[in-house]
Amino acid sequence: MASVALTHLDPASRAAARGWSDLTIRNLFIIPTLVFLIVFNIFPLIYSLGYSFTNFAANRTEPWQFVGLQNYRELLSDDHIWSNFVITAKYVIVSVAGQMIVGFGLALLLNRSFPMKGLITTLLLLPMMMSAAVVGLFWQLLYSPSWGPINYVFGLGDFAWLSNPDSALYAVAITDIWMWSPFVMLLSLAGLSAVPQHLYEAAAIDRAGWWYTFTRITLPLVSPILLIALIFRTMEAFKTFDIAYTMTTQPTAELIAIRLYKQAFQQWDTGKSCALAYIVLIMVLAITNLYVKYLNKVKER
Amino acid sequence: MTQIELRGIEKFFGAVQVIHNLNLAIADNEFIVLLGQSGCGKTTTLRAIAGLETIDKGDILIDGKAVQHLKAADRDIAMVFQSFSLYPHMNVFENIAFPLRATRMGSGEVDKAVREVARVLRISDLLEKKPSALSGGDMQRVAIGRALVRRPKAMLMDEPIGALDAKLREEMRAEIKRLHVKQGSTTIYVTHDQIEAMSLADRIVIMHEGFIQQVGTPDDVYSRPANLFVAQFVGSPVMNIVEAGVAGEANAARVSIGEAPGGFEFPRELLSKLNGHSSGGLTLGIRPEGVLVRREAAPGYMPVEAQIIEPLGSFDIVDLKVGSKMLRARTKAGYVSGPGEKVHARIDPEQAHFFDTASGKSLGVRL
Numbered sequence: 001m002a003s004v005a006l007t008h009l010d011p012a013s014r015a016a017a018r019g020w021s022d023l024t025i026r027n028l029f030i031i032p033t034l035v036f037l038i039v040f041n042i043f044p045l046i047y048s049l050g051y052s053f054t055n056f057a058a059n060r061t062e063p064w065q066f067v068g069l070q071n072y073r074e075l076l077s078d079d080h081i082w083s084n085f086v087i088t089a090k091y092v093i094v095s096v097a098g099q100m101i102v103g104f105g106l107a108l109l110l111n112r113s114f115p116m117k118g119l120i121t122t123l124l125l126l127p128m129m130m131s132a133a134v135v136g137l138f139w140q141l142l143y144s145p146s147w148g149p150i151n152y153v154f155g156l157g158d159f160a161w162l163s164n165p166d167s168a169l170y171a172v173a174i175t176d177i178w179m180w181s182p183f184v185m186l187l188s189l190a191g192l193s194a195v196p197q198h199l200y201e202a203a204a205i206d207r208a209g210w211w212y213t214f215t216r217i218t219l220p221l222v223s224p225i226l227l228i229a230l231i232f233r234t235m236e237a238f239k240t241f242d243i244a245y246t247m248t249t250q251p252t253a254e255l256i257a258i259r260l261y262k263q264a265f266q267q268w269d270t271g272k273s274c275a276l277a278y279i280v281l282i283m284v285l286a287i288t289n290l291y292v293k294y295l296n297k298v299k300e301r
Numbered sequence: 302m303t304q305i306e307l308r309g310i311e312k313f314f315g316a317v318q319v320i321h322n323l324n325l326a327i328a329d330n331e332f333i334v335l336l337g338q339s340g341c342g343k344t345t346t347l348r349a350i351a352g353l354e355t356i357d358k359g360d361i362l363i364d365g366k367a368v369q370h371l372k373a374a375d376r377d378i379a380m381v382f383q384s385f386s387l388y389p390h391m392n393v394f395e396n397i398a399f400p401l402r403a404t405r406m407g408s409g410e411v412d413k414a415v416r417e418v419a420r421v422l423r424i425s426d427l428l429e430k431k432p433s434a435l436s437g438g439d440m441q442r443v444a445i446g447r448a449l450v451r452r453p454k455a456m457l458m459d460e461p462i463g464a465l466d467a468k469l470r471e472e473m474r475a476e477i478k479r480l481h482v483k484q485g486s487t488t489i490y491v492t493h494d495q496i497e498a499m500s501l502a503d504r505i506v507i508m509h510e511g512f513i514q515q516v517g518t519p520d521d522v523y524s525r526p527a528n529l530f531v532a533q534f535v536g537s538p539v540m541n542i543v544e545a546g547v548a549g550e551a552n553a554a555r556v557s558i559g560e561a562p563g564g565f566e567f568p569r570e571l572l573s574k575l576n577g578h579s580s581g582g583l584t585l586g587i588r589p590e591g592v593l594v595r596r597e598a599a600p601g602y603m604p605v606e607a608q609i610i611e612p613l614g615s616f617d618i619v620d621l622k623v624g625s626k627m628l629r630a631r632t633k634a635g636y637v638s639g640p641g642e643k644v645h646a647r648i649d650p651e652q653a654h655f656f657d658t659a660s661g662k663s664l665g666v667r668l
Binding site for chain 2: 208
C-alpha cells in the first residue's frame, strides 16, 4: 500500500502548524475504522465459524466438544430447514419484485416537474424511515380481521390475513413492499434524472413512440442502478426478520432468519445456529455474486 | 420537396419575449442559416420548428400545412444536435438504424438504408463501434447519418460543429456542404459563427434579441448590411463604424471623421444620395479592406499615423489615427513597418456604408 498517492498537506494549514503530517491525518481516519471492523465484524465472523463446528450452547457452562461437520450435515438434511428456505425464496421473489415494480413506477411518475414535487417525494420516502418493528405492529392493526381498515376498504369481511396459513407470508411481503418501495424509487429517480434530456429529444425527433423510447432508451440507461437496487433489496429481503417476527407466528411465514433466531435464542443451540448462519451467508453471497457479474456486464455496454 | 414557412411567431419564456413576430419563408432545397449571438433566439426558433418547443403565437407551416400543434414525431423532420445526442448504449449501426426501427421498418430495409448512409458519410468501418470510442468528427458524421437515413422532409442543425476543434470544423463544414449539394434537402442550420454561415448558406437570417435583422444571401449581408448590427456582426475583421460629417465642395464631397482636418474625398453625388442626412446623426461604416493605405502622398489620400499593427499572416490589420478616431485598415503583410509610421489613407467610396446613427438603419447609399 506504499504506492498510494497522497494529496500533500498544505504547509500553511493549521494541521501542519500543529505538526501533523498527511500520514497522521490519514491514520486518524483509518485506524478507528479498522479497529471497529476487526472487533465487531471480522472477529465474530471467524469466531462463529469456529463455533459452527462445535456443540457449544451459550446458556450452559459445561465444556463444549468439537463435532466436525455434524451441524452442517444435520441442517442440510433437515426438511424443516429446507421448507424455511422455500418460504424465504417465495418471500424474496414476491417482495423484491413488488418493490421493483412499485418503486420504479413511482419514480417514472415523479420524474417530471409538477407542483409540490419535493413535498410529495419526501412524503413517499417516509415508510422506509420508520422502524421495521413499528411498521410490523401498525400493519398488524391494519390487517386486523374484525376492525382493520384493509378488510373494510376491500370489503373482505373478517378475512384473517395474518393467521391464515395461505396468506400470512404474502401479507408480510405486502408490508415489506410498502416499506421498501420508496428505496427503489429513490435510486430509480437518481437513475432516471441522470438520463440526459437531449436523448429523449433526439428520440422524439427520431419518431420513437413512448414504449419504444422507454424500452430502448430509458430502461437500458437506468438498468445499472436498478440492478444495484435489486441487489440491496434481495440481500435485505433474504434476511428479513423484524417485520415478519412482529406480524405473524404462522409456520408458513417462518423465514430463515426467524428460524435462525429461534434456534439460537430459544433452543440455545448456538453451535448449530452458527452453522445455519454460515449456510445463509453463503447463499446470499452466491446470489449477490450472480447479480454483480450481471451488473458488470450491463455496465460494459 | 419541402417548403417551410414561419408566420408571426412569438415565444415567451415566462415574462421574457425571446422571439418577436418572426416571419420567414424557406424554399425547397434551400440551405438557411440562422446566425446570431447566443441568446438571440435562433436555437429557440429551430427547436420550435422541430417541435421541441411550443410557440405562443403564429403558425409554422411545412408544405403549407400548419404543424405547430403536432408533436415532433409527427412533423417528419430530422435534427442534428450540438451535443450530437448519440445513444450511448448503442453502437453506430444501431444509432443510425434507430429512427427506422422506431417506425417498424423491416430489418432488411434497415440494413440496406443504414449501410448506404454510412457509405455516403464514409463511416462504414465504424458501424460496430460505440459512440464513446469515436472522435468528435465521426460522432458528428453518425449524428448526421441518423438524421439523413430516413430521408426527412427537412434537416435542422443546431450548431452541429460548434463542439469540434477549429481544423475539424473546417473539414466538417466542407462535408456538410458536399452532402447538401448531393442530397439536396431543405436545411435550417443554426450557428453563431459567421464564417460557417457565409460558407454554407443560400440565405442567412441574422437574428438579434429575438428580432430578424436581415435576411439575404451571404453577399447581401456582407456587402449590403441592413443596419449597424449586421454590419458589425458579419465580416472579420470587424467593420469600422465611426460618426461622420459630410461637407460639399465644387466637385466633390468631403467626409470628415473625428474632427480631422480635411476629410476623405467622396464623389459629389454622395450629397444628393444622403438626401438631407449630410450633417449630424450620420455614421460611416467601412470594412478594413475599404481603407486604402499607401506610403507616399497621393491625390485624395490623407496623412495619418499608424498606431497598432496586428500581423495576421496573409495580411496585417493596422490601426490608423484619424483625428480623434481610429480606423482599422487591411494592408499587405509587413506593408507598414511599425507603430508611429506616417502613412496616407483613403476610403474607397464604393465600399462605404452610411447609417442613420439614431436608428442604426442603413441609408442604402451605394457609390
